[in-house]
Amino acid sequence: MRYAAQFSDTISLGQGTPLFPTPYFIYEALLERSKVDGKIGMYSDAIPEIEKNLIELIKKQIDDDYGFYPNSKELILTLGGIGALFSSLMALIEKGDEIIFFDPSYPLHLSQIHLAEATPIFVSLKENDGWSFNIDSLKKAITKKTRAIILTNPNNPTGTVLSEADVRAIAETVISNNLILILDEAYFVLTYGKEIFSPLFIPELRKHTILCRSFSKEYAMTGWRIGYAYAPSELAERIFNIHTYFSICPPTPSMVAVTAAISDPRGKEAMAEMIKKISESRNAICTRLDNLPNLFTYHTPQGAFYVFPKFLGFEMPDMDFAKLLIKETGVITVGGSSMGPSGMGHLRMSFASDISVIHKAFDRIDKFYQRCGL
Numbered sequence: 038m039r040y041a042a043q044f045s046d047t048i049s050l051g052q053g054t055p056l057f058p059t060p061y062f063i064y065e066a067l068l069e070r071s072k073v074d075g076k077i078g079m080y081s082d083a084i085p086e087i088e089k090n091l092i093e094l095i096k097k098q099i100d101d102d103y104g105f106y107p108n109s110k111e112l113i114l115t116l117g118g119i120g121a122l123f124s125s126l127m128a129l130i131e132k133g134d135e136i137i138f139f140d141p142s143y144p145l146h147l148s149q150i151h152l153a154e155a156t157p158i159f160v161s162l163k164e165n166d167g168w169s170f171n172i173d174s175l176k177k178a179i180t181k182k183t184r185a186i187i188l189t190n191p192n193n194p195t196g197t198v199l200s201e202a203d204v205r206a207i208a209e210t211v212i213s214n215n216l217i218l219i220l221d222e223a224y225f226v227l228t229y230g231k232e233i234f235s236p237l238f239i240p241e242l243r244k245h246t247i248l249c250r251s252f253s254k255e256y257a258m259t260g261w262r263i264g265y266a267y268a269p270s271e272l273a274e275r276i277f278n279i280h281t282y283f284s285i286c287p288p289t290p291s292m293v294a295v296t297a298a299i300s301d302p303r304g305k306e307a308m309a310e311m312i313k314k315i316s317e318s319r320n321a322i323c324t325r326l327d328n329l330p331n332l333f334t335y336h337t338p339q340g341a342f343y344v345f346p347k348f349l350g351f352e353m354p355d356m357d358f359a360k361l362l363i364k365e366t367g368v369i370t371v372g373g374s375s376m377g378p379s380g381m382g383h384l385r386m387s388f389a390s391d392i393s394v395i396h397k398a399f400d401r402i403d404k405f406y407q408r409c410g411l
């Protein structure tokens with residue numbers, strides 16, 4: 038992003054944010070509330086019922102999505118999914134603990150593991166096998182120091198949605214080794230034709246799981262910074278304390294906004310409309326990549342909103358290739374090695390935008406392809 042800032046007329050397939058505006062009724066709901074409630078700009082404990090109502094709505098969402106009803110002691114409102122993930126790691130980890138990281142995955146997990154002074158242990162996903170994972174590699178990676186496994190499902194950047202058999206294999210490994218599964222389901226609602234089988238569907242796994250979710254992607258609300266963690270109550274208390282010590286609370290106005298997003302039927306309608314557009318953009322990006330066979334190979338994403346092609350014909354690090362692409366075409370992507378060693382030689386492209394943006398970006402990449410004589 039910093040490199041791209043020096044160029045004008047860029048097109049971003051870089052950042053993982055839906056390039057759609059937050060549905061307008063959400064702003065209106067916040068404005069209406071601000072007219073009658075002078076406290077919504079204060080720390081959230083000034084109006085406890087805002088937090089309480091939102092927690093109740095999240096309980097209902099968990100029941101809808103996972104088929105069980107958590108209690109209030111198991112839920113913590115956080116600063117986005119990131120706040121949930123970071124406070125979970127800090128609550129869990131002692132210096133030197135090992136955390137299993139499926140490689141490639143979301144790079145901020147790696148940064149947070151380092152901030153928490155733990156050691157990431159890479160379990161590589163197999164590109165030739167559609168970025169699937171191998172249970173034996175996972176088992177081999179577990180040592181006496183292993184504390185947790187971080188799982189992102191659907192995965193960023195590979196777009197993989199795990200099969201039920203793979204989820205059950207991970208669950209069995211977590212339980213038999215008495216580990217914690219840090220489950221990042223930021224893209225729970227974004228799958229394309231493949232049903233998600235969440236680890237939380239397995240009741241015995243629940244007391245070993247910290248779920249981190251957010252409203253960022255679901256309602257195009259990345260800037261509002263509201264997410265949550267669900268965890269066994271003892272752990273939840275520690276997560277809550279840590280989250281409080283670095284944030285005091287998530288932003289109160291954003292809680293009001295998220296409450297409107299979840300409780301008003303227009304929220305689900307807007308979500309469905311956005312998912313429809315993102316699905317169209319997914320089809321478009323796959324077709325455009327298919328037209329560049331000497332430049333990219335890739336696996337069709339089953340979930341999230343990223344495609345993770347390998348680039349061909351350029352012997353250079355992925356970061357350099359991402360920069361070359363910006364310089365030559367103005368199209369911003371992300372170098373894959375930031376997502377773990379197996380991401381080397383790849384670019385992450387986000388397709389969470391209007392289909393016209395995808396076409397505009399690929400019209401430019403097509404011209405570059407022709408100039409290079411590929």
Ligand SMILES: Cc1ncc(COP(=O)(O)O)c(C=O)c1O
Binds near residue numbers: 119
């Ligand atoms: C896998 C994953 N988890 C968590 C997040 C963080 O999202 P937020 O903090 O906005 O909820 C992201 C954002 O891109 C993500 O891709």
